[in-house]
Structure formats: C-alpha cells, structure tokens
Amino acid sequence: MKTSMSKLTKAISCAIAASAVSTIAITLPALAQENAEELKAEKIIVTGTRMTNRSAADSPVPVDVISGEEFRQNSSADVQDMLRTAVPSFDINSQPISDAATIVRPANLRGLSPDNVLVLLNGKRRHRGSIISFLGGGISDGAQGVDISAIPSMALKQVEVLRDGASSQYGSDAIAGVLNFILKDDAEGFEVQARYGSTYEGDGDNFIISANGGLPLGDAGFVNITAEMREVDGTIRSVVRDDVAFQIANGYTAVSDFELINTYTNEVPQYWGQPDVEDDIKFFVNSEFDISEQATAYLFGNYGERMVTGGFFYRNVVGGPSGQRGGVYRGPLVDPTTGLRADDGVPSVLVGDLDGLGAGGACIDGIPLGGQGGVNPDPAFLAQVTADANCFSFIETIPAGFVPRFGGTNEDTAITIGVKGDLRIGNGLYYDVSAQQGSNRTDFFINNSINASLGPDTPRNFVPGGQKQSETLFNANFVYTQDVGLYSDLNIAFGAEYREEEFDLYAGDAASFALGPLASQGFASSSNGFGGFPETTTASQDSTAFYIDLEADVTENLTLQTAIRAEDFSEFGNTTDFKLAGIYHLTDEVRLRAAYSTGFHAPTAGQANITNVTTQNVGGVLIDQGTLPLSSVAGQLAADFVESAGNGRPELGPEEAVNFSFGIGFEVAGTNWTVDYYNIELTDRVALGANVDFLDALNFAGGGANFGTVSEALTSLDAQGTINRQDFIGLDDLSQFRFFSNSFDTTTTGIDIVGNINFDFMGGDSRITVAANYNKTEVDSVGDVNPISAGRVNAIEDLLPNTRANVSWSHTDGNIRTLLRANYYGGWDDTGNGVNGIGAEVLVDAQVAYQYSDQVEFVLGVDNLFDAYPEENPGAGGSGQLYSEASPFGFNGGTWYLQAKYTY
Structure with a gap:
C-alpha cells in the first residue's frame, strides 16, 4: 500500500512544486514597480560585519x-528541525539508535561536521553540548x-545565517558558516502559544x-522573558526482525510473547523510531538597561532541561540470521550428549559456574541447542x-531476550553580562565588554x-554516569570610525577574547562498569549496550x-572588508587566520561579491582528553577496549608504536x-536573487x-620484547x-585502544541560490x-x-543529498494567511545499511491561519502533506529498521498540528 501511494504522492508533490515555479514565471510580468521597492527594504545585519548600518x-x-x-x-x-526547513544546506536526523547522539543530535551545515559551524546567541559564542x-x-x-x-523558537526575534568562513572574525569552528540566534528585545507586549x-x-x-513577554525597566531599558514546555512521544517505524521470526517459526515460543521482549510496545519486538522527549522545559531572558548616555548594561541567559529516551537493538536468545547475543546467551560449541565443549559440537546457550571454575560443584559449558531449526x-x-x-x-531469567532503553537527562544553563556604549572619543569609540559562562550536562x-x-x-536498570561541558569567556570589542578620504569612514574594529573550557566525566554506579565473577567465563561486563564510566x-x-x-x-x-585574528591555545599552540572580502555594485540592480579566508577548528577539551574503557566480546573473547587521550603517557607510547611503521607520528591539533566564494546578486522585474559559489578545503581533520x-x-x-600479558x-x-x-x-586489562588525531582531508564545493518575490494576488499580498x-x-x-x-x-561523500531546495508561497488576505511549501531532497546513499541509489523526494507542507481578532489567531498545518516516506531498507528484517535512520527528512510520514496564539 505504501509503495503504490508513494508513486502517486511523488507525482502530486512534483506537480505542486512545478506549479509553484510556474507561478513565478507567470507572476513576473504582472509585478508592480512598487513591489521592487519593498524588496529593497534593508535588513540590517550584525553577523559577519562590525559596521552598525x-x-x-x-x-x-x-x-x-x-x-x-x-x-x-x-x-x-x-x-x-526548523533550520532544516529554512536553510537547505542544514541537515539534522532523528538518531533513533545512536547512543548519546540520540540525546544531543549532531547537525551538519554544508555537509561538514557539527564542529565546523559556529553558533552565536546575540552575537556571543554559544557553549558546546556535553x-x-x-x-x-x-x-x-x-x-x-x-x-x-x-534554544526555544518563541524567544527568537530573528536568525542570521552567515554562509561563509569567518574564523578570522569569530575564532574556532566558523568554517562552514555562522548561525546567529538573536533574542527578542520587546519592552512591552505578551504572547502565549x-x-x-x-x-x-x-x-x-x-x-x-x-509564552513570551516584554517589560520596561523604567524609561531606560527592558526585560524580555520566554518560557516553553513541550513533550514529544516516540514513534514506531520498525518491523519484526528476521531472527525473532526465525525463532518463532522454529518453535521457540518464549519469543512470541512480545511484551517480555519490549515493554514499550507489544506490536513489534524492537523500539525503533523517533525518540521520546519528556519534561522539556526552557527559560530564556534578555535584558538591557541604559546606565548613562554612554553606557548600556545587558544580561541574557537561559536554563533548560529535558529527558530523551531512545532504543537499542534486540538481544537474541537462541539464534537466527544474526546469531545469539555474545557475552550473554551465546555459548561454545558443545557435545549434545554431555553439554561440554567440543570442536565438532552444536551451538549452545552459555552457562556460568557461580562459585567459580574448579571450585565446588561443576556445571556444563552450555545448554545444547537442537530440535526444529536447531x-x-x-x-x-x-x-x-x-x-x-x-x-x-x-535463559532462566530472561528467556525472550531483551531490548535496552537508553537515554539521558540534559541540563543547559548560560548567563552573559556586559556593558556597551560610546566613549565619545573623536568620531566615537564604541565598546562592548562582556563575560559569560555556559554549561551543558547529560546524565x-x-x-x-x-x-x-x-x-x-x-x-536491570543502570546509571552509567554523565558528561558536562563548561565554558567561560571574556570579550572586549571596540569599533572606531575614521575619515581616511574614502567614500565612507573606515570602520576599525578590534578586540580580544579569553576562553576557557572544561570537560567533566562523571563515574557511573558500580554495577554499570563492574567486572563481575562470571567475566572470566565469557559473560560480558558493564551495562550491556552502554558501559558505565569507572x-x-x-x-x-x-x-x-x-x-x-x-x-x-x-x-x-x-566595499572592502579584511580581518586578521591570532589565537593561542594552551594545548595546541598558535594559529593566525585572515579574510579578504568585497562587494561591487555594477548597477543599482546588479552586484558582485567575493571572499577568500582561512579558518580552523581546534579540538575540544573533551576530544583531547576523554577516557572511556569498555569491555567487548570480540570473536568470542572478552577484551577491554578504550578511547584514551593521545596526550597521555599511554597515548604517546602508542604514537611511538604507530610512528615505527614509517607513516609519520599521530598528532592532535587544529583542523585548517x-x-x-564568489557570487552575484541582482534584481529583475521586481524580484531579488542571489547566486553564490563556494569552495572549502579542509585539511588535517580530527x-x-x-x-x-x-x-x-x-x-x-620494550625493544622488541615478547611479553605474554x-x-x-x-x-x-x-x-x-x-x-x-x-x-x-x-589499564592492566586493556587490550586495545584508540585516540583522536588529525587524519583526513576533504574539499567541499557548492552553489546557493536564494530568491524572493512580493506581489499582489487576488486582492491580497x-x-x-x-x-x-548544491553541495558536494x-x-x-x-x-x-x-x-x-x-x-x-x-x-562523508554520499550520505547526505547533494541537492536540497524549497519553494514557499505565503499569501495574506484580510484575516486569512496561507502557506504552501515544496521541499526537494535529492538522491543519496546509505552504504552502511546497504541502501544505495535512494531516489529524490518532494515533501509538501501547507498551513492556514485565521486571525480571529486582534489578539487571537488559530493555525492548522500539515507537514509532508502527501505522507511521503524514504525508500524501505531491503534488509529491514535484519535490524528491524524499516527505513534508514539517515533519512534527510525523517521517517515519520505526514504530521499535522493545531495551534492557538494569543497576543496582547
């Protein structure tokens, strides 16, 4: 049913997208000249420039x-998710089974790592997640x-997206671009939604x-407050796994009781879908107060918390296409008549000797498997x-297998205080001095x-520990204008920044990392699926x-712009970056712009210092694997060993x-368009x-020693x-470990096209x-x-679509406002799940808003109107995943919503 409907909805979706484009062509000749003036209305920006106008x-x-x-x-x-709709080069996925990434989802701009995009709040660097x-x-x-x-969307006045490198202006991470979230600054009014x-x-x-409300601070300031509470139930987009079906078909009836397998649902024996988000509470404040004519004090900050719960894969009991779960159920090959190890024996369920091997009574090595299907x-x-x-x-206590439910509680806090103003020196020395502290913790x-x-x-339940990222920043920024004989005054901005970050790893409960008495008998240690921090x-x-x-x-x-920034890291030394950019107006309607810059991303304290040791069952052998700092003594010992192979010595430092980029902006027939090409060469990526x-x-x-252990x-x-x-x-039991280091190089190229048209239509606007x-x-x-x-x-090369686009048509006529949007996602590959050549898809969103009165508005909306889904995994039964978790538009199908808003 889904397949046949998919063909129909694709055809309808493409027709709507085509009609939107044709509407542009039909509308162009009819545009009134005054609409061109509306398009020229200036949107003053604060991102990518330090000029005030x-x-x-x-x-x-x-x-x-x-x-x-x-x-x-x-x-x-x-x-x-809002950014994914608004910015075609921004990608975010649902992350249903991705360990900690389910809790704080990694996002990509221009196909690069989350580390390569800088996030600002009110123009100030935002702290990282934990x-x-x-x-x-x-x-x-x-x-x-x-x-x-x-960040709650209700708190936002606007979002500015700088689509270019800006490390010389803002520092580390501004490689793919900059996202600047600007908070509301209203001193009056109230809105609840x-x-x-x-x-x-x-x-x-x-x-x-x-809810959002603004209050005056006398005649000299404001305080704007936003509060938000939300909950999101999970979705199920899984199928009965092949191994479960195999066990049922071959008479292992314990597995047929799905409720024993997964208490979340009795429909399918695995949770796979959109995670649950509970108790999601956000509180933001933004305020300013004029101390004098030359000084304004400001404060903004936030507190938020939420709990996110996702799923893990099913732990198989007695076999099937994926085999039994090692370290829990899978035993050795045993003689079917004695239950003792035998190289030519049959598979078994693992048995442990509780008083220890060679002590007290003896146990068989495994319960032989046989009968129908073995x-x-x-x-x-x-x-x-x-x-x-x-x-x-x-098999005595958990005969049906189990599906762990993994998640975490996240707490985010931040506060920024500062003073800005004009010292009235010469043409005016503008200053902005601030201090900020932010942290993000996940348990x-x-x-x-x-x-x-x-x-x-x-x-059965564990607390594996937690992680916390804390950052403290001090900024001093100055702007001075000087007449040097140019068409405008020369804008001279300069400043300094001190930034300190700390990464804390918190120990889990003892059982979550314990090496129990059965570890030496092949039973896995630590909480199964996500081991605790010791x-x-x-x-x-x-x-x-x-x-x-x-x-x-x-x-x-x-207009010309240039910037240079020198930064010294306590762990990684110095880096100096620069930028040169300019724009030339050929005519009032046509302008050319170009930029050349260098940039960097410095590894975080967490990446440079995280220590995480887990016990894994590799080839039936229980071994400890770890992630250790390259800077540690063990890491340097490993660096010596790797260097001995003759390929060089691993190091950890900034990505370079x-x-x-170059582009053109032009206005034609009352419409406004920009086309920009970019090229990003990134070397020594972490x-x-x-x-x-x-x-x-x-x-x-040891100089070629041959130690046994x-x-x-x-x-x-x-x-x-x-x-x-x-x-x-x-580290006595450590068998293998890995570390962060600089490794590979990439080149990213792409083209951005942005256009907008304002026109009168059927008596409305x-x-x-x-x-x-296009990004590659x-x-x-x-x-x-x-x-x-x-x-x-x-x-890196094929998991995200190379082409993304959306066409939106909004219309206002009296009390009615409508929106129709077509979102295009190009083809992509999910080689990791064996799903290649996934075709392009068009999703259509629709919204109707009715302004009931000056204060009350009602909204009915639908995203993915025609219920489009990504192509199904051909091997869905193997993992239980019906769709690829990397789908650029998710896998929930169509969604609807009702909204009421009161404004005062």
Missing part, C-alpha cells in the same frame, strides 16, 4: 535573515557540537506551550541447570539491560585571541581550512583512529625504568521565496598516519 543586500558575504515568525512556520517545535558523538553516522563521528535544541500535533499513523503525539534448548539440560543453584544461564541511564558478568545478581575525571584548556577587522565603502560602488593493540605497543616499547609487560617495563607504573593505573543548495564533499586523502575507513568515506 550594514544591510544583508550590501554584505560582502551572503547572510540570510529569517524572522522569528517565518522560522516557526512548520510542525516541529525543535529549532534544529555529548561527543561516537556514533555520528560517519559525518559527525567524534564531533562535539552545540546543543541548538536548547499552544500547539498540539501528531502523525498520520497516530503516534508521535506532541504538544508545546510557550534453536530449541535441550529441555533435559535446561532442567539440570535450573535445578542446580550453582549453575546459571540467562545517562540505560534500562531493561544487564551486566552479564554479575549473573543472577545483575540489576571514574570521575576533569580536563580543561584555554585560549587567548586578538583580532582586527577593517571595513569601508571605498567608492560609492565598492581555506574558504573561497578523527578517531583504528584500534591499537596495547600489548604490541608495550612490546615495542599487558600486566607482565607493565611490571617488567617499570622495573627496567622504561615506564612509570603509576601512569598506567587501571503574496510572497514567493526560493532557496536551493569529496575526501581528498584518508590520511597516512591514522586513516579513516572506507565506510566513513562513503558516508
């Missing part, structure tokens, strides 16, 4: 200005970006209640294990799981920067970028490398004075906006020292 149309680099009302015209209440995305879909692996979803929505399937119910536990041996209190198998939980090594004593650690770094920024109208038609064998590295440190190697090397044993505390983006990233080098995998190369 620069408009977006006259900016040397492209800057999009999106009003708060335009921004909120879709069904989602999450700012990141999550390092170890599962980032290939594009965002290892990234630590800003938690944009902590309530919205409820759901999917066509009847799940994913969501509601949001938000999946049914031998009832006699099962009864024997159940009857013996010394013998234990998880994890995993429920319906086990620590298998604890056997029957394992808890200790609390803190890492920090700081940087100091100085910049100068010059801009002027050299002639009536030519070179941005080049990546997590392949695992290093710890024992091999220690043997190399890590513990033996550490003891011997300490005795020889080669290492200090204290530097390796807690209409506006058509067009935004399109190619991996120039996978790296010599620490190469990335072929799978990650495929993700």
Whole structure:
C-alpha cells in the first residue's frame, strides 16, 4: 500500500512544486514597480560585519535573515528541525539508535561536521553540548557540537545565517558558516502559544506551550522573558526482525510473547523510531538597561532541561540470521550428549559456574541447542541447570531476550553580562565588554539491560554516569570610525577574547562498569549496550585571541572588508587566520561579491582528553577496549608504536581550512536573487583512529620484547625504568585502544541560490521565496598516519543529498494567511545499511491561519502533506529498521498540528 501511494504522492508533490515555479514565471510580468521597492527594504545585519548600518543586500558575504515568525512556520517545535526547513544546506536526523547522539543530535551545515559551524546567541559564542558523538553516522563521528535544541523558537526575534568562513572574525569552528540566534528585545507586549500535533499513523503525539513577554525597566531599558514546555512521544517505524521470526517459526515460543521482549510496545519486538522527549522545559531572558548616555548594561541567559529516551537493538536468545547475543546467551560449541565443549559440537546457550571454575560443584559449558531449526534448548539440560543453584544461564531469567532503553537527562544553563556604549572619543569609540559562562550536562541511564558478568545478581536498570561541558569567556570589542578620504569612514574594529573550557566525566554506579565473577567465563561486563564510566575525571584548556577587522565603502560602488585574528591555545599552540572580502555594485540592480579566508577548528577539551574503557566480546573473547587521550603517557607510547611503521607520528591539533566564494546578486522585474559559489578545503581533520593493540605497543616499547600479558609487560617495563607504573593505573586489562588525531582531508564545493518575490494576488499580498543548495564533499586523502575507513568515506561523500531546495508561497488576505511549501531532497546513499541509489523526494507542507481578532489567531498545518516516506531498507528484517535512520527528512510520514496564539 505504501509503495503504490508513494508513486502517486511523488507525482502530486512534483506537480505542486512545478506549479509553484510556474507561478513565478507567470507572476513576473504582472509585478508592480512598487513591489521592487519593498524588496529593497534593508535588513540590517550584525553577523559577519562590525559596521552598525550594514544591510544583508550590501554584505560582502551572503547572510540570510529569517524572522522569528517565518522560522516557526512548520510542525516541529525543535529549532534544529526548523533550520532544516529554512536553510537547505542544514541537515539534522532523528538518531533513533545512536547512543548519546540520540540525546544531543549532531547537525551538519554544508555537509561538514557539527564542529565546523559556529553558533552565536546575540552575537556571543554559544557553549558546546556535553555529548561527543561516537556514533555520528560517519559525518559527525567524534564531533562535539552545540546543543541548538536548547534554544526555544518563541524567544527568537530573528536568525542570521552567515554562509561563509569567518574564523578570522569569530575564532574556532566558523568554517562552514555562522548561525546567529538573536533574542527578542520587546519592552512591552505578551504572547502565549499552544500547539498540539501528531502523525498520520497516530503516534508521535506532541504538544508545546510557550509564552513570551516584554517589560520596561523604567524609561531606560527592558526585560524580555520566554518560557516553553513541550513533550514529544516516540514513534514506531520498525518491523519484526528476521531472527525473532526465525525463532518463532522454529518453535521457540518464549519469543512470541512480545511484551517480555519490549515493554514499550507489544506490536513489534524492537523500539525503533523517533525518540521520546519528556519534561522539556526552557527559560530564556534578555535584558538591557541604559546606565548613562554612554553606557548600556545587558544580561541574557537561559536554563533548560529535558529527558530523551531512545532504543537499542534486540538481544537474541537462541539464534537466527544474526546469531545469539555474545557475552550473554551465546555459548561454545558443545557435545549434545554431555553439554561440554567440543570442536565438532552444536551451538549452545552459555552457562556460568557461580562459585567459580574448579571450585565446588561443576556445571556444563552450555545448554545444547537442537530440535526444529536447531534453536530449541535441550529441555533435559535446561532442567539440570535450573535445578542446580550453582549453575546459571540467562535463559532462566530472561528467556525472550531483551531490548535496552537508553537515554539521558540534559541540563543547559548560560548567563552573559556586559556593558556597551560610546566613549565619545573623536568620531566615537564604541565598546562592548562582556563575560559569560555556559554549561551543558547529560546524565545517562540505560534500562531493561544487564551486566552479564554479575549473573543472577545483575540489576536491570543502570546509571552509567554523565558528561558536562563548561565554558567561560571574556570579550572586549571596540569599533572606531575614521575619515581616511574614502567614500565612507573606515570602520576599525578590534578586540580580544579569553576562553576557557572544561570537560567533566562523571563515574557511573558500580554495577554499570563492574567486572563481575562470571567475566572470566565469557559473560560480558558493564551495562550491556552502554558501559558505565569507572571514574570521575576533569580536563580543561584555554585560549587567548586578538583580532582586527577593517571595513569601508571605498567608492560609492565598492566595499572592502579584511580581518586578521591570532589565537593561542594552551594545548595546541598558535594559529593566525585572515579574510579578504568585497562587494561591487555594477548597477543599482546588479552586484558582485567575493571572499577568500582561512579558518580552523581546534579540538575540544573533551576530544583531547576523554577516557572511556569498555569491555567487548570480540570473536568470542572478552577484551577491554578504550578511547584514551593521545596526550597521555599511554597515548604517546602508542604514537611511538604507530610512528615505527614509517607513516609519520599521530598528532592532535587544529583542523585548517581555506574558504573561497564568489557570487552575484541582482534584481529583475521586481524580484531579488542571489547566486553564490563556494569552495572549502579542509585539511588535517580530527578523527578517531583504528584500534591499537596495547600489548604490541608495550612490546615495542620494550625493544622488541615478547611479553605474554599487558600486566607482565607493565611490571617488567617499570622495573627496567622504561615506564612509570603509576601512569598506567587501571589499564592492566586493556587490550586495545584508540585516540583522536588529525587524519583526513576533504574539499567541499557548492552553489546557493536564494530568491524572493512580493506581489499582489487576488486582492491580497503574496510572497514567493526560493532557496536551493548544491553541495558536494569529496575526501581528498584518508590520511597516512591514522586513516579513516572506507565506510566513513562513503558516508562523508554520499550520505547526505547533494541537492536540497524549497519553494514557499505565503499569501495574506484580510484575516486569512496561507502557506504552501515544496521541499526537494535529492538522491543519496546509505552504504552502511546497504541502501544505495535512494531516489529524490518532494515533501509538501501547507498551513492556514485565521486571525480571529486582534489578539487571537488559530493555525492548522500539515507537514509532508502527501505522507511521503524514504525508500524501505531491503534488509529491514535484519535490524528491524524499516527505513534508514539517515533519512534527510525523517521517517515519520505526514504530521499535522493545531495551534492557538494569543497576543496582547
């Protein structure tokens, strides 16, 4: 049914998109000349320039200005999803099963990592989120970006999107562009909004209640307050897994009781879909107060919290296409008559000896599997294990398998205080001095799981620990204008910044990382699916920067801008970056612009210092794998070992970028268009490398020794004075580890097209906006020292559509306002899930608003009007995932919403 409907809806969607484009062509001759004047109305920007009167149309680099009302015209209440609709080069996915990335979703601008876009709030750098995305879909692996979803849309006056590199103006991360969220500054008025929505399937119910109000502070200031509360129910877009169906078909009846498998739903034995978001509360304040004619004090900040819960994959009991879950159910090959190990035996369910091997009573090695399909536990041996209190198998207590539910609670806080004004020196020395502190903390939980090594004593729910990112910034910015004989005064901006960041890792409960008594018998340790952090650690770094920024109208038609910034990092040394940009007005209707700049992204304190050790079952062998800092003693030992292969020494430092762009802006027949080409060369990108064998590295440190175990190697090397044993505390059982280092190079090229048309239509006012983006990233080098995998190369190059576009038509006639929007997503590949050649899709959104009175408005809207879905995974039964989680427009199908707004 979905397949046939998909063909129909695609045809209708494409027809609507085509009709919108044809409307442009039909409308052009009929546009009144006065509408051209409306298009020229200046939108003053504060992003990408430090001049006080620069408009977006006259900016040397492209800057999009999106009003708060335009921004909120879709069904989602999450700012990141709103950005996906408003900015074609911005991508965000649902992340249904992505470990911590489910809680703080990684976003991509121009196909680059979340680390490569700078986020500002009121022009000030926003602190990062606490999550390092170890599962980032290939594009965002290892990234630590800003938690944009902590910002409530109701608080926004407008959003400015700088589509160019700006590291020389703002510092680290401004490679793909800059997102500047500008808060409302009304000193009066009150607005409250309530919205409820759901999917066509009847799940994913969501509601949001938000309010904003402005109050005067006497005659000299204002305070603007926003509060928001929302909840989003999860969706189910999974199918019965092949291994579950196989077990049922072959008589393993315990699995047919789906409620035992997954308490979330009794429809399918796996949670897979949009995560649940509960208790999502946001509070923002923005205020200013004139201290004197020369000084204005300001304060803005926020507090927010939410709980996000996603799913993990099903843990198989007795076999099937994906096999049994290792470290929990999968036992060795055993003799079907004795239950003891035998190389030519049959598969079994793992059995543990609770008083230890060789002590007290003995247990069989595994419960033989046989019968129909070879999946049914031998009832006699099962009864024997159940009857013996010394013998234990998880088939006794959890016979249907289990599906962990993973999530976390997130808390975000920030405050910025400052003073700005004019010192009235010469032409005026404008200043802005500020201090800010922000933090983002996530505390994890995993429920319906086990620590298998604890056997029957394992808890089912765990607290694996938490992560926190804290940042403190001090800024001093100055602007001075000087007449130097040019068409305008020379705008001289200069300043300094000190930034300190700290990354804290909090220990989990003991059971979440314990190496229990059954660990030596093949049972996995730690909370299954997401192991706990064994200790609390803190890492920090700081940087100091100085910049100068010059801009002027050299002639009536030519504007030039240049900037240079020098920054010194405590951990990574110095970097200096510059920018040169200009715009030339050929005529009043045509202008050319171009920019060339260098940029950088410095690794975060978390990336440089995170320590995370987990126990994994690799090939039936229980081993400890870790992520360790390259700067640690163990990391440097590994660097020596890697260097010995002759490919160079791994290092961790800033990514380096070179941005080049040029474009044209023109007005024709009352319409306004910009076309911009960009090229971003990014070298020495930060990546997590392949695992290093710890024992091999220690043997190399010993001059080619042949130690039998890590513990033996550490003891011997300490005795020889080669290492200090204290530097390796807690690593005796470590088999493999990896680290962050600079690795691969990429080149990103693309074209942005933006256009808008205002016109009269059927007695009302209409506006058509067009935004399109073509973006292509190619991996120039996978790296010599620490190469990335072929799978990650495929993700970087093909996981996102190369082409995105939307055409919106809004119309206002009296009390009625309508919106029709066609969103185009080009083809893409999901090689990791074996889904390649996924075709293009067009989604259509519609909205009708009725202004009941001056204060009350009602809105009915639908996103994805024709219920389009991405193509189904051909191997959906293997993982239970009906659609690719990397779908650029999600996988929920059509959604509707009702909204009421009261304004006073």
